[in-house]
Amino acid sequence: ETGVTQTPRHLVMGMTNKKSLKCEQHLGHNAMYWYKQSAKKPLELMFVYNFKEQTENNSVPSRFSPECPNSSHLFLHLHTLQPEDSALYLCASSHRLAGSSGANVLTFGAGSRLTVL
Amino acid sequence: KQEVTQIPAALSVPEGENLVLNCSFTDSAIYNLQWFRQDPGKGLTSLLLIQSSQREQTSGRLNASLDKSSGRSTLYIAASQPGDSATYLCAAGLPNDYKLSFGAGTTVTVRA
Numbered sequence: 001e002t003g004v005t006q007t008p009r010h011l012v013m014g015m016t017n018k019k020s021l022k023c024e025q026h027l028g029h030n031a032m033y034w035y036k037q038s039a040k041k042p043l044e045l046m047f048v049y050n051f052k053e054q055t056e057n058n059s060v061p062s063r064f065s066p067e068c069p070n071s072s073h074l075f076l077h078l079h080t081l082q083p084e085d086s087a088l089y090l091c092a093s094s095h096r097l098a099g100s101s102g103a104n105v106l107t108f109g110a111g112s113r114l115t116v117l
Numbered sequence: 118k119q120e121v122t123q124i125p126a127a128l129s130v131p132e133g134e135n136l137v138l139n140c141s142f143t144d145s146a147i148y149n150l151q152w153f154r155q156d157p158g159k160g161l162t163s164l165l166l167i168q169s170s171q172r173e174q175t176s177g178r179l180n181a182s183l184d185k186s187s188g189r190s191t192l193y194i195a196a197s198q199p200g201d202s203a204t205y206l207c208a209a210g211l212p213n214d215y216k217l218s219f220g221a222g223t224t225v226t227v228r229a
Binding site: 092097 | 121126151153158161162163206215216218219220221
């Protein structure tokens with residue numbers, strides 16, 4: 001385990017379902033991120049939270065809804081998804097926002113593999 | 118916008134050969150560059166982080182170099198082993214910009 005835990009690891013859902021992905025870190029990090037990884041494509045940043053406040057919504061469709069109740073937990077609520085949303089969803093955390101001063105390594109979770117039927 | 122490219126997309130080598138993985142980026146004003154490893158169906162594991170003021174970083178058999186002027190970073194893996202088989206990704210960060218730009222990765226297969 002890397003210190004960032006994602007559940008569930010695998011999720012299959014229909015287009016009308018509502019589900020949530022959960023991410024948890026106990027590394028004392030203040031920034032958390034959601035990334036989408038599709039086959040043969042670079043990672044796409046979706047959302048960024050810093051000290052529980054959303055600092056970035058990278059033009060993500062509203063069928064993806066993030067929630068960050070505290071600095072240790074991050075959720076991604078899913079509703080009315082499309083088959084093209086099938087991908088590996090990765091959560092990451094860092095002590096400070098990426099781009100801040102000092103070495104700032106991103107720690108990733110193992111990902112949640114989502115399949116939309 | 119920072120564009121990061123990794124060529125080749127896939128690489129196959131016999132065990133024991135040294136691996137050379139390339140990463141190029143378009144904006145030389147990077148703050149740092151990170152190399153990650155990803156095993157199939159898994160998340161990313163950080164391997165090395167090079168600050169913009171550094172030229173290289175080493176960890177065991179891994180050595181990463183950074184040449185900002187040419188927009189390149191290279192990851193060297195000495196004496197490759199089958200356990201090194203994975204996808205290796207690089208990511209470049211710009212100052213005050215938390216949108217790390219990732220390359221698509223190089224998938225390495227080390228043949229026993």
